[in-house]
Amino acid sequence: MPESIKTSARITVNDRAAFSAPTGQSLLAALQERNIFIPSACGGHGLCGLCRIQVLSGAGAITEREEALLSKAERRAGQRLACQVQVERDLRLTIPEHFFYAREYKAEVVALRELTPDIRGITLKLSSPATMDFKAGQYIQFRIPPYAGGRLTYRAYSIASPPSQPGVLELEVKQVLNGIGSTYVFKHLKLHAAVVFSGPYGDFYLRPGNRAAVLVAGGSGMAPMRAILLDMRDRQVRRRVHYFYGARARRDLLLLGELQTLEQTLPDFQFIPALSAPLPADEWHGEIGLISDVLARHLAERFDGEAYLCGSPAMIAACIKVLHEKGVNDDRIFYDAFA
Numbered sequence: 001m002p003e004s005i006k007t008s009a010r011i012t013v014n015d016r017a018a019f020s021a022p023t024g025q026s027l028l029a030a031l032q033e034r035n036i037f038i039p040s041a042c043g044g045h046g047l048c049g050l051c052r053i054q055v056l057s058g059a060g061a062i063t064e065r066e067e068a069l070l071s072k073a074e075r076r077a078g079q080r081l082a083c084q085v086q087v088e089r090d091l092r093l094t095i096p097e098h099f100f101y102a103r104e105y106k107a108e109v110v111a112l113r114e115l116t117p118d119i120r121g122i123t124l125k126l127s128s129p130a131t132m133d134f135k136a137g138q139y140i141q142f143r144i145p146p147y148a149g150g151r152l153t154y155r156a157y158s159i160a161s162p163p164s165q166p167g168v169l170e171l172e173v174k175q176v177l178n179g180i181g182s183t184y185v186f187k188h189l190k191l192h193a194a195v196v197f198s199g200p201y202g203d204f205y206l207r208p209g210n211r212a213a214v215l216v217a218g219g220s221g222m223a224p225m226r227a228i229l230l231d232m233r234d235r236q237v238r239r240r241v242h243y244f245y246g247a248r249a250r251r252d253l254l255l256l257g258e259l260q261t262l263e264q265t266l267p268d269f270q271f272i273p274a275l276s277a278p279l280p281a282d283e284w285h286g287e288i289g290l291i292s293d294v295l296a297r298h299l300a301e302r303f304d305g306e307a308y309l310c311g312s313p314a315m316i317a318a319c320i321k322v323l324h325e326k327g328v329n330d331d332r333i334f335y336d337a338f339a
């Protein structure tokens with residue numbers, strides 16, 4: 001059959017898995033249908049950049065969205081966005097090995113908690129499979145069903161609970177004005193709802209070793225940090241850790257009591273909350289300012305440890321600048337940008 005009227009194409013992944021897929025669909029969708037779950041936080045619209053994989057042959061021309069999200073060096077190395085590549089002819093690709101371990105899970109919402117006026121805690125009891133093996137700091141892809149005439153989509157949420165409870169996962173979701181996923185979570189998701197997600201994903205986890213570590217987070221960036229700290233407590237890890245957490249006012253500081261209790265139980269752990277816009281009624285005597293400025297004030301001139309950052313891309317960029325000034329190289333800086 002001539003190439004131009006092909007109705008299916010062969011997709012070879014990491015030279016060890018191969019399958020045929022109908023032409024015309026996105027590579028992201030074709031892989032997902034084969035239970036190979038590639039992360040995507042923008043519903044396949046070419047906006048988040050999470051679905052990047054390496055295509056060795058068979059992909060068409062690069063799209064404008066890929067040009068915007070992939071550097072020249074990445075493009076030269078064959079990096080593509082799986083959501084932007086259409087299946088038209090046979091494809092050979094390479095994906096990170098850990099994507100093969102992501103699976104789809106079904107769960108029930110067993111608790112919903114308002115942690116702050118705009119951060120909601122969700123507790124999920126897994127039903128099928130009944131447990132998930134993950135590293136503290138990793139995230140899942142939550143399926144957002146269509147509502148208000150919209151389309152099915154997915155959003156990334158970090159797991160806020162430790163691996164020691166593999167059958168019950170906690171998430172912390174921040175409300176975003178007109179955001180598709182967060183509006184669903186705040187307005188439509190009900191107690192006992194059946195939900196679907198895939199995971200685990202990501203390489204944001206505490207590297208083994210004894211080096212001192214600073215954790216820096218803002219808003220719902222608390223989620224993976226909480227998982228990391230509770231995991232340290234569960235495994236009785238002894239390591240010097242300072243956790244800088246930024247919020248606007250006192251009412252936006254979540255889990256304060258829990259973190260103060262952790263300071264008592266986790267040896268060498270210090271929690272440093274900071275408010276950027278405290279209210280008079282807050283009677284706040286702690287740190288004030290942007291969390292990157294607070295980090296700059298506290299960190300030693302030549303910091304010899306590792307840094308773990310989680311929050312908005314702007315917060316992460318500001319913290320990386322401070323860390324560079326303090327002599328911390330990129331190979332000791334780990335982050336998840338909640339874009």
Ligand SMILES: Cc1cc2nc3c(=O)[nH]c(=O)nc-3n(C[C@H](O)[C@H](O)[C@H](O)COP(=O)(O)OP(=O)(O)OC[C@H]3O[C@@H](n4cnc5c(N)ncnc54)[C@H](O)[C@@H]3O)c2cc1C
Nearest residue numbers: 156157158172173174176178179180181182220223338339
């Ligand atoms: C690895 C990772 C982990 C994450 N973990 C968490 C977590 O633990 N908790 C958490 O709360 N978030 C987390 N996030 C962020 C999360 O995945 C979502 O990106 C975030 O919740 C916003 O999604 P949304 O659907 O609510 O907003 P979106 O619908 O994606 O919209 C985001 C913004 O863009 C605007 N917008 C949308 N569409 C358009 C348009 N067509 N034109 C103009 N503007 C538009 C919206 O108004 C909104 O302000 C994580 C992200 C990543 C990558």
Ligand code: FES
Nearest residue numbers: 040046048049083
């Ligand atoms: S899924 Fe977001 S860029 Fe492809």
